Amino acid sequence: MTPDKTPAVPGFGLSLKGRALRCLAQREHSRTELERKLAAHAESPEQLARVLDDLQAKDFISEARVVESVINRRAARFGAARIRHELQGKGLAPEAVAEAVSSLKASEVERAREVWRRKFGEPAADAAARGKQMRFLAARGFGAEAIRRVVRAEADEL
DSSP: OOOOOOOTTTTTTTOHHHHHHHHHHSOOHHHHHHHHHHHGGGGSSHHHHHHHHHHHHTTTHHHHHHHHHHHHTTTTTTTTHHHHHHHHHHTHHHHHHHHHHHHHHTHHHHHHHHHHOOOOOOOOOOOHHHHHHHHHHHHOOOOHHHHHHHHHHHHHHH
């Protein structure tokens, strides 16, 4: 219990705007994400829309920052397909997602090669091991051409 006799529960008694700001303080959120998270706490959809409109007008919610944040956090470990899926899940505009993914395509092979190096470090000894390496990179969201180039290049170095 806190001194004012209210339970010490995180989020207890916070306004809708306070809840939104708490979410935004932890990481960048898209408007769609905040709508999903805050819908249960809003008295009405109109109230939620007003709060989000206010936060967006004050630039607390920014689609560009969400895209930049995801790319900065994920690009070193994941391929363009996986990042595209994550951005789409955040409810971002298709144009923003397409632009972000196209910028990632240029470095896809280099990023796949670095992920491959950290995980495996040496070329596959046989076809089964090569398949395992290819499946690993595919699960990380790298494209088929990038995967072939990385696995083949590493095998050719032998």
